Amino acid sequence: MSAIQIARRRRDAQQLTERQMEVLIGIVRYGTYERAAEHLAISPRTAKSYGNLLVMRLGAEDKHDLLRAAEAHGLLKLVRL
Numbered sequence: 001m002s003a004i005q006i007a008r009r010r011r012d013a014q015q016l017t018e019r020q021m022e023v024l025i026g027i028v029r030y031g032t033y034e035r036a037a038e039h040l041a042i043s044p045r046t047a048k049s050y051g052n053l054l055v056m057r058l059g060a061e062d063k064h065d066l067l068r069a070a071e072a073h074g075l076l077k078l079v080r081l
Helices: 003-014 018-030 033-040 044-058 063-072
Strands: none
Touching: 018 033, 018 044, 018 063, 033 044, 044 063
16 A cells, blocks of 8 residues: 555544444444444444445455554544443
């Protein structure tokens, strides 16, 4: 990955909306799109759409890698999981 790509990912990670952060925390906390959706009062399809966006923006390998990517970007410092 080039330095430019890394810089873009860092910028993207720091510009997550409040709702994107809520869904990220839900996915990390509850482990599945379905459970996260239930707790966030959204559809599983919406949770999965957010999840796919978050995977791309954080540079994660997949949904299961979101925790590592979020921690690497410092996004979960103040969150109790």
